[in-house]
Amino acid sequence: MSVMRKEADWWRGAVIYQIYPRSYQDSNGDGIGDLLGIVRRLPHIAGLGADAIWISPFFTSPMKDFGYDIADYRDIDPMFGSLADFDQVIETAHALGLKVMIDLVFSHTSDQHTWFQESRSSRDNPKSDWYVWAEPKPDGTVPNNWLGMFGGSAWHWDTRREQYYLHNFLTSQPDLNHHNPDVQQALLDTAHFWLDRGVDGFRLDVVNYYMHDEQLRDNPPLPPEQRNDSTAPKVNPYNHQLHLYDKNHPKNLEFIRKLRTLMNGFNAAALGEVGDSQRGLELLGEYTSGEDKVHMSYAFDFLSGHAPLSAQKFREVFDKVDEVAHDGWVCWAFSNHDVQRHISRWHLTPATARLYTTLMVCMRGTLCVYQGEELGLPEAELEFDDLRDPYGIEFWPEFKGRDGARTPMVWEADAPYAGFSSAKPWLPISSTHQRLSADAANSDRASLIHHYRKAFAFRRQHKALRIGDIMEVSAENGLLFFRRRHGSEDILCYFNLSDQPINATVPAGNWVTIAGEMGSIRPNPDHSLHLGPWQPSILILQRD
Numbered sequence: 001m002s003v004m005r006k007e008a009d010w011w012r013g014a015v016i017y018q019i020y021p022r023s024y025q026d027s028n029g030d031g032i033g034d035l036l037g038i039v040r041r042l043p044h045i046a047g048l049g050a051d052a053i054w055i056s057p058f059f060t061s062p063m064k065d066f067g068y069d070i071a072d073y074r075d076i077d078p079m080f081g082s083l084a085d086f087d088q089v090i091e092t093a094h095a096l097g098l099k100v101m102i103d104l105v106f107s108h109t110s111d112q113h114t115w116f117q118e119s120r121s122s123r124d125n126p127k128s129d130w131y132v133w134a135e136p137k138p139d140g141t142v143p144n145n146w147l148g149m150f151g152g153s154a155w156h157w158d159t160r161r162e163q164y165y166l167h168n169f170l171t172s173q174p175d176l177n178h179h180n181p182d183v184q185q186a187l188l189d190t191a192h193f194w195l196d197r198g199v200d201g202f203r204l205d206v207v208n209y210y211m212h213d214e215q216l217r218d219n220p221p222l223p224p225e226q227r228n229d230s231t232a233p234k235v236n237p238y239n240h241q242l243h244l245y246d247k248n249h250p251k252n253l254e255f256i257r258k259l260r261t262l263m264n265g266f267n268a269a270a271l272g273e274v275g276d277s278q279r280g281l282e283l284l285g286e287y288t289s290g291e292d293k294v295h296m297s298y299a300f301d302f303l304s305g306h307a308p309l310s311a312q313k314f315r316e317v318f319d320k321v322d323e324v325a326h327d328g329w330v331c332w333a334f335s336n337h338d339v340q341r342h343i344s345r346w347h348l349t350p351a352t353a354r355l356y357t358t359l360m361v362c363m364r365g366t367l368c369v370y371q372g373e374e375l376g377l378p379e380a381e382l383e384f385d386d387l388r389d390p391y392g393i394e395f396w397p398e399f400k401g402r403d404g405a406r407t408p409m410v411w412e413a414d415a416p417y418a419g420f421s422s423a424k425p426w427l428p429i430s431s432t433h434q435r436l437s438a439d440a441a442n443s444d445r446a447s448l449i450h451h452y453r454k455a456f457a458f459r460r461q462h463k464a465l466r467i468g469d470i471m472e473v474s475a476e477n478g479l480l481f482f483r484r485r486h487g488s489e490d491i492l493c494y495f496n497l498s499d500q501p502i503n504a505t506v507p508a509g510n511w512v513t514i515a516g517e518m519g520s521i522r523p524n525p526d527h528s529l530h531l532g533p534w535q536p537s538i539l540i541l542q543r544d
Helices: 035-048 083-093 114-119 183-194 252-264 280-288 311-324 351-363 391-397 432-437 438-444 450-461
Strands: 015-019 052-055 074-078 099-104 155-158 162-165 201-204 269-271 297-298 331-335 368-372 470-475 480-484 489-496 503-505 511-514 530-531 536-541
Touching: 035 083, 035 311, 035 450, 074 083, 074 155, 074 183, 074 269, 083 099, 099 183, 099 269, 183 252, 252 269, 269 280, 269 530, 280 297, 280 311, 297 331, 311 470, 311 480, 331 530, 351 450, 351 480, 351 536, 438 450, 489 530, 530 536
Parallel strands: 015 052, 015 368, 052 099, 099 201, 201 269, 269 297, 331 368
Antiparallel strands: 155 162, 470 480, 480 489, 489 536, 503 530, 511 536
């Protein structure tokens, strides 16, 4: 994985803190988080040692999918504030040394967007082909077998045009037609608008969904033994298809190159979300290779699965990245707003949570952490009547949706609504969460938040961890090992990912323990290493 990189690439090896704005901090007492609430809490993020923030959508929206259905790309939804409030986010973040990335949803809009309102009005208006329209089959049924991620057909009948339109998600989220150059230019102009306003980059929602097969060919079936639930829950029939034609179109990269050219003029970075259960890492390699596409991307290898990650699983993923994305760049994440929090998903104890955090900061790539992760928040348990997520409502109870990861941030253990708001929040606050609030964590030296601070500081101190190569990856009997190197800095990383003690042998050389404050232990004089359960050893070569 050895590739020369520019030191000016601020995003490479950075720690990005994701903010879900509805649930971060309410500043005006309506029970919904907002931009000025983010401004108030930015010192918390800077104090963790993060390098950047990624803010999930805050644009004008009817909120059918809570902001991922955008009705105006260039304005703020009133529930979140105003453009002036956003400018204050930028100003405050930059003063604290934080870059600002915002979430751009370019695959689809809300059906309330003026573009769609015009497009659906007739078959011959100026924006008639800005969305994906298709004739019904002779019997009136849908054009092909494509399925929507949120259930049912990916096609919805529109009585105005007497045609179907494509929606990969909700019926209220019609897909844009990226084969139309006017659509591409409108989206590039949108990106330019926010770059001019001072943002440092974009998280690109479902970046591999932008383009569709113009022949509208049916997706082939996927054999049961090849199905997995990395991008959709097991109960979703979306998993029954190999998605060859409704996404992952080769021409998509042509648009990405145009966006990259624009961003290069602002030294901005793009983080792509690649959603594909079969080819996620391969697509990640395609989308991040070279210097002309997205800067980094994440797949779902560590965002799914309900068993604690094994040493062998890490090795398999690292080896696959080396095989298909050696010229690209990965952004690693264990949790985000779309998946069950990893504390619950992997059934982590405080000790194992610390080890996985230490392991994460030693991995080659950029890191994304999700709000509340630093507090060790588990998934919130909600009743069906509390659900707001249409995805969870559709597939309840086998899949409970995304609301359990989206409940409000907890700031003060003894305050009403945990200091998030003075009014009843849009989602209930778990009593378990309230006991894990930020003020309680900060006053407890044994709490996880202090480990996150140490881990981020440790990563920042060592270029080998931020931007160096990874090599000699191995996994045996629960022991994960890899080596990180940059210039003269050489670091060995051992992780016992088991509940049994493990012995290892350190190679010859003057290896000195680092990260002792994070539990790293030193080798014995005879170069043997004894690792207790869930214990790391991180060693640096002391040169004469």
